[in-house]
Amino acid sequence: MDDSNATQPESNDKLLQVKGLKKFFPIQKGFLKRTVGHVRAVDDVTFDLHEGETLGLVGESGCGKTTTARCVLRAYDVTEGEILFHTGDDRTVDIASLSGGELRSLRREMQMIFQDPFSSLNPRMTLFDIVGEPLFVHGMKSSGSRADRVAELMRLVGLRPEYMRRFPHAFSGGERQRIGIARALALNPRLVVADEPVSALDVSVQAQVINLLMDLQEELSLTYLFVAHDLSVVKQIADRVVVMYVGKIVEVAETEELYANPKHPYTAALLSAAPIPDPRARQSSRTVLSGEVANPANPPSGCYFHPRCPFATDVCREVTPALEEVAPGHSVSCHRAKELELVGIGEMASPQTTD
Amino acid sequence: MAAGRGTPLISVTDLEVHFPTDEGLVRAVDGVSFDIFPGRTLGVVGESGCGKSTVGRAILQILDRPGRIVNGSIELRLDPETDPDDAVDLASLGPNSGPMRAVRWADISLIFQEPMTSFSPVHTIGNQMIEAIRSHRGYSKREAREWAVELLSMVGISNPRQRIDEFSHQLSGGIRQRAMIAMAISCEPKLLIADEPTTALDVTTQAQILDLLRELQESQGMAIMLITHDLGVIAEMADEVLVMYLGRGVEFGPSDDMFHNPKHPYTTSLLTSIPSIYTKRGERMQPIAGSIPHPFNRPPGCTFNPRCPSFMPGVCDHDPPLFLPLEGPHLVRCFLYHDAQGNPVTAEAENDG
Ligand SMILES: Nc1ncnc2c1ncn2[C@@H]1O[C@H](COP(=O)(O)OP(=O)(O)OP(=O)(O)O)[C@@H](O)[C@H]1O
Ligand SMILES: Nc1ncnc2c1ncn2[C@@H]1O[C@H](COP(=O)(O)OP(=O)(O)OP(=O)(O)O)[C@@H](O)[C@H]1O
Ligand code: SF4
Ligand SMILES: [Mg+2]
Ligand SMILES: [Mg+2]
Numbered sequence: 001m002d003d004s005n006a007t008q009p010e011s012n013d014k015l016l017q018v019k020g021l022k023k024f025f026p027i028q029k030g031f032l033k034r035t036v037g038h039v040r041a042v043d044d045v046t047f048d049l050h051e052g053e054t055l056g057l058v059g060e061s062g063c064g065k066t067t068t069a070r071c072v073l074r075a076y077d078v079t080e081g082e083i084l085f086h087t088g089d090d091r092t093v094d095i096a097s098l099s100g101g102e103l104r105s106l107r108r109e110m111q112m113i114f115q116d117p118f119s120s121l122n123p124r125m126t127l128f129d130i131v132g133e134p135l136f137v138h139g140m141k142s143s144g145s146r147a148d149r150v151a152e153l154m155r156l157v158g159l160r161p162e163y164m165r166r167f168p169h170a171f172s173g174g175e176r177q178r179i180g181i182a183r184a185l186a187l188n189p190r191l192v193v194a195d196e197p198v199s200a201l202d203v204s205v206q207a208q209v210i211n212l213l214m215d216l217q218e219e220l221s222l223t224y225l226f227v228a229h230d231l232s233v234v235k236q237i238a239d240r241v242v243v244m245y246v247g248k249i250v251e252v253a254e255t256e257e258l259y260a261n262p263k264h265p266y267t268a269a270l271l272s273a274a275p276i277p278d279p280r281a282r283q284s285s286r287t288v289l290s291g292e293v294a295n296p297a298n299p300p301s302g303c304y305f306h307p308r309c310p311f312a313t314d315v316c317r318e319v320t321p322a323l324e325e326v327a328p329g330h331s332v333s334c335h336r337a338k339e340l341e342l343v344g345i346g347e348m349a350s351p352q353t354t355d
Numbered sequence: 356m357a358a359g360r361g362t363p364l365i366s367v368t369d370l371e372v373h374f375p376t377d378e379g380l381v382r383a384v385d386g387v388s389f390d391i392f393p394g395r396t397l398g399v400v401g402e403s404g405c406g407k408s409t410v411g412r413a414i415l416q417i418l419d420r421p422g423r424i425v426n427g428s429i430e431l432r433l434d435p436e437t438d439p440d441d442a443v444d445l446a447s448l449g450p451n452s453g454p455m456r457a458v459r460w461a462d463i464s465l466i467f468q469e470p471m472t473s474f475s476p477v478h479t480i481g482n483q484m485i486e487a488i489r490s491h492r493g494y495s496k497r498e499a500r501e502w503a504v505e506l507l508s509m510v511g512i513s514n515p516r517q518r519i520d521e522f523s524h525q526l527s528g529g530i531r532q533r534a535m536i537a538m539a540i541s542c543e544p545k546l547l548i549a550d551e552p553t554t555a556l557d558v559t560t561q562a563q564i565l566d567l568l569r570e571l572q573e574s575q576g577m578a579i580m581l582i583t584h585d586l587g588v589i590a591e592m593a594d595e596v597l598v599m600y601l602g603r604g605v606e607f608g609p610s611d612d613m614f615h616n617p618k619h620p621y622t623t624s625l626l627t628s629i630p631s632i633y634t635k636r637g638e639r640m641q642p643i644a645g646s647i648p649h650p651f652n653r654p655p656g657c658t659f660n661p662r663c664p665s666f667m668p669g670v671c672d673h674d675p676p677l678f679l680p681l682e683g684p685h686l687v688r689c690f691l692y693h694d695a696q697g698n699p700v701t702a703e704a705e706n707d708g
Contacts, residue, residue: 060557172646202402203584207628207642214637229558232587232630236638255636273562274632275587279610282591288566289559292529345632 014086015191015223016049016072021081021096023067027297039297041067043247045081046323049191054217054224056238056255058231058270060293063244065227069193071096072225073110074103085110088190108138108187115196117176121168127154127179128164134186153182156219157212174205178212185216195227210237231274235259240329243267246294246304249323253330260344263332265309268342303335311336360684362435363390364545364578365414369678370427370446372406372413379651383409383422385602388678388686390595391546393435394572396579398593398610400586400625402647405599407582411548414580415459416450433462433545461491464539466532468551473535474523481519484538491542506537510567529560536567543575550582565592586629590614595684598622601648601658604678608685618687620665657690665691 022045024038042064049055057065070076072083074095083095088109098106114120121130131153132146140146151161157178168176177197184192197213198206214237216222228234234241234255241258243251243266251264262268272286291308294300303321306312315335323333334340372384384406391397399407412418414429429445432438448455467473474480484503488494494502500519507515510533523531532552539547549568553561565588572579581592589596589610596613598606598621606619617623624643634640645662648654654661660671667690674695678688687693692700 060559174646202647203586204402204625204628204643205646207630207640210630211639211642214639231558232632232634235632236630236634236636236640239636259632269559271632273558275561275565275585275591276631276633277586277590277614277626277629278631279590279593279614286562288562290563292527292560293557 013051014048014084015051016086016225017082017084018045018047018049018068018072019082019084021045021068021071021083022079023064023071023076024079037297040247040299041296042071043296043299045244045247045249047242047249047252049223049225051086051190052217052221052223053239054226054237056234056241057225057227057244058229058234058241059244060229060270062246062293062296064247064296065229065244066195068244069112069195069225069227073112073193074098075112085191108134109189110191110193111184111187111189113177113180113184113192113194113197116200117173117180118200120180121176123168126165126167127159130168130179131183131186134183138187149186150182153186156185156216157182158208172205173201174208177201177205177209181209181212181216185220188220189222191223191225193225193227196229197226198233199228199230206233213237231259231270243270246299247296248304249331249333250305251330251332252323257327257330258344260346261330262342262344263326263330263337263340264305264334265311265340265342266305268344269308271345272343303333305334311340360390360392360395362392362432362439364393364432364435365391366428366430366442367410367414368428368430370410370413370429371425372409372418372422373425374419374422376421381650382602382653383650384413386678386688387427387597387599387602387604389597389604389607390684391578391580392595393545393578394576395594396572396581396592398589398596399580399582399599400584400589400596401599402584404647404650406602407584407599408550410599411465411550411580411582414445414548415463415465416445416448416455417459417465418450431458431462457491460487460539460544461542462544463546463548464542464544465548465550466535466539466552468554474531476522476524478522479520480523480526480534480538484519484541487538488541502541503537506541507534509540509571510534510537511563512537528556529563532556532560532564533567536564536571540571540575540577544577546578546580548580548582551584552581553588554583554585561588568592586625587631598625601650601653603658603688604686605659605688606686607678608681608683612685618681618685618692619689620663620691621659624662624664657688670695 021042023042024040026035027037029036045068059065071078078096084092085095086092128150131150135146135149150164154161159178198209226237238255240254242249245266251267269287269289289308294304300307302318303316306316321333321335323331325331326337368388370384370387374381374383387410401407413424424446430442431445432442481503485499488499488502504515504519512518512533553564593610596610597604600621606622627641628643630640643662656672657676660666670690676688676690677697678686679693679697681687681692694700
């Protein structure tokens with residue numbers, strides 16, 4: 001931080017590099033808890049996160065978004081792979097293999113915001129205790145300086161510092177989510193992992209929290225890994241988007257590019273299925289996928305998406321496609337990515353046209 | 356208010372439902388009026404706790420205790436086209452009365468958000484369907500089973516003869532919701548009330564279920580009351596829309612008007628507060644200020660007044676506004692359009708004030 005006015009080497013702008021990440025959960029059966037198989041929750045996932053950007057992580061229920069997010073923070077031990085983190089004091093460490101002590105000192109640089117503002121806050125703790133706890137744990141023992149910092153954090157997220165002595169039940173969902181955000185920011189983290197931070201909120205309050213997250217990012221130069229299943233929310237906040245399907249990445253691209261020019265049939269189907277809040281934009285001919293998301297404990301052969309894919313051929317049924325770059329910054333794992341002409345949102349009936 | 360759409364199948368007028376609880380009286384539904392037309396879809400939208408499910412359950416008189424209809428009427432016309440005057444007020448029937456029971460399943464049926472709770476875990480889905488069918492139709496066991504198999508294939512379940520003997524927990528979320536729909540349409544109801552039918556599902560499965568509902572509506576000609584908090588789903592499905600806020604209907608009208616010519620400030624605010632996939636990175640939505648008040652602590656006057664961008668002091672926080680027609684089939688509850696006595700507010704008057 002002090003002596004680095006020299007231009008940083010290219011790789012240093014990467015705050016996080018996830019390489020070949022796998023997380024398998026054992027499936028246990030019977031009285032003796034014999035392991036009879038594995039849920040391949042995250043199955044060979046590779047992506048980078050640049051300093052100051054927001055990376056959206058999308059996909060349907062059970063595709064491994066939360067598991068990926070938790071592995072990045074080492075809330076789960078990983079089965080395989082590397083999670084390289086560029087620390088504030090300019091070291092690169094592998095979060096996947098850090099020991100307990102090293103991990104603890106790194107904790108202040110990485111924080112998490114949870115989906116459920118109702119169950120993620122301890123109902124018996126006041127706001128002061130909730131937001132101040134990480135400060136206490138990391139050495140700020142004076143209650144006076146903690147109160148000052150908590151007040152500052154509360155102002156930052158748009159809560160009145162006077163409410164510091166209240167309990168969470170006295171706050172609405174949106175306010176509780178702000179409390180969760182204040183707590184996550186207490187230690188000046190550089191990376192914030194937000195797992196569906198607005199999914200449980202009412203629509204009129206969602207916008208408040210999204211705007212807050214965007215403001216804070218600018219003000220504090222935060223880097224976000226933003227997990228969501230709502231493609232509209234991700235469109236608004238993410239610079240780049242990773243699409244997952246059954247534990248694997250199927251596509252990564254810059255946000256506008258991904259939405260306008262999807263290269264994977266699953267991404268195109270997701271975009272086509274997203275309801276648009278305008279009756280004049282009703283699609284007469286959208287692609288509705290048949291079948292349902294595959295089971296990660298027993299995934300299909302070849303491309304995991306092939307049983308639902310309208311474009312599947314023999315090779316798709318047999319060979320697992322690799323994630324390959326098809327244009328600068330745009331990677332896809334589909335055997336037919338280069339030949340298929342898929343439709344993104346740009347070419348859909350625009351909201352103005354009717355006939 | 357029925358202009359152009361024929362006679363409504365159902366007309367709900369000034370409905371109020373209360374839950375007297377130890378902590379106080381919950382006015383879950385506090386004045387709601389709307390029509391549902393034969394073969395069309397009414398979308399009911401509003402944020403959590405605004406009373407959407409309670410309206411749906413009140414129509415069928417299956418309110419949880421201690422909920423009770425305390426005011427209003429729910430007129431059902433079984434043959435709106437040929438006999439528009441033959442209406443029965445469901446609100447006046449006892450919840451356990453014979454006529455009310457005859458209406459459930461046969462004329463009006465309901466599917467819930469969480470299909471897991473709608474099927475019994477100890478009976479196969481087939482047996483539950485057969486029982487429902489037989490209690491309303493004079494079918495033999497065998498005929499009822501055949502009809503159940505046909506229904507399952509109608510809702511797009513492959514190998515229905517095998518699936519009919521499975522338990523609901525053996526089915527995936529999407530298939531379970533299909534089975535629930537099959538059961539709900541088993542007596543060919545005139546109205547299907549679908550309470551958040553896709554909220555628990557993934558978007559690709561949601562698209563399948565919405566398509567299915569549309570197809571069934573076309574082939575069966577039934578009306579649908581679609582309850583959801585998702586404006587995207589409403590835009591995609593609804594012909595008419597009812598917007599609710601804190602137990603009250605605040606706007607009712609044709610779907611296109613609701614999205615392109617909304618009148619109530621709450622409707623307008625809702626629409627500008629949600630992103631769509633056309634939103635640009637970094638584009639700010641205009642959130643609605645504040646949050647939904649506590650049900651026991653409702654603001655006086657218009658309950659939206661503390662959050663309303665058009666708030667008029669001394670007017671909006673005084674008397675409650677009335678739910679009144681604006682033009683054609685469009686109702687709105689707001690002092691921008693009517694005064695406390697229900698007289699229209701003219702443009703001149705607005706400029707003078
Ligand atoms: N602790 C666990 N033990 C066993 N299996 C797990 C565990 N956590 C997750 N899984 C399984 O791993 C897969 C991925 O789950 P994960 O929670 O990461 O998905 P997700 O994408 O976050 O889904 P959602 O959108 O529903 O939150 C699922 O099949 C899930 O059942
Ligand atoms: N059994 C009950 N006892 C007391 N209050 C109830 C009961 N059922 C519902 N309510 C209250 O009535 C109001 C309306 O609830 P309702 O479930 O109809 O809302 P909703 O619009 O369907 O919400 P959601 O979108 O969360 O499903 C809420 O304030 C709720 O707390
Ligand atoms: S690899 Fe084949 S099955 Fe998989 S998405 Fe591409 S075309 Fe479809
Ligand atoms: Mg998750
Ligand atoms: Mg409800």
